[in-house]
Amino acid sequence: MTEPGTGTGTAAPGDPARAAVEVGASAASACEHLADTKDVRPQSNTCPECLASGQSWVELRLCQECGTVACCDSSNGKHATAHFAATGHPIAMAFDTGEDWGWCYVDELLIMPFDELRERARVQPS
């Protein structure tokens, strides 16, 4: 394999479209929703829907769009997933365990460490 481009370039020089693609193609974050998450305040310390129906839960998730707290998929209610299905809010973070990770329901992607990756996603030029 010999590189053909030794000076007599056949490709048009300075193709702006191609240059833009190459520069913008760094995939530092595979989840495009991360940069749009809010600094939410938890609306509760419980899963309100489980409480209302007298269920218990395993772990809680905090919606990064609206601050809704809901239970994880290991719980009977699966209210965090239900919250995503009802609202389309893409990302929920571990809440009551104090762990630093989030989950994007749209991309089915684990985001860890959450705070650091979110900061990085937010400062990225779009």
Ligand SMILES: [Zn+2]
């Ligand atoms: Zn995502």
Ligand SMILES: [Zn+2]
């Ligand atoms: Zn629940």
Ligand SMILES: [Zn+2]
């Ligand atoms: Zn939400």
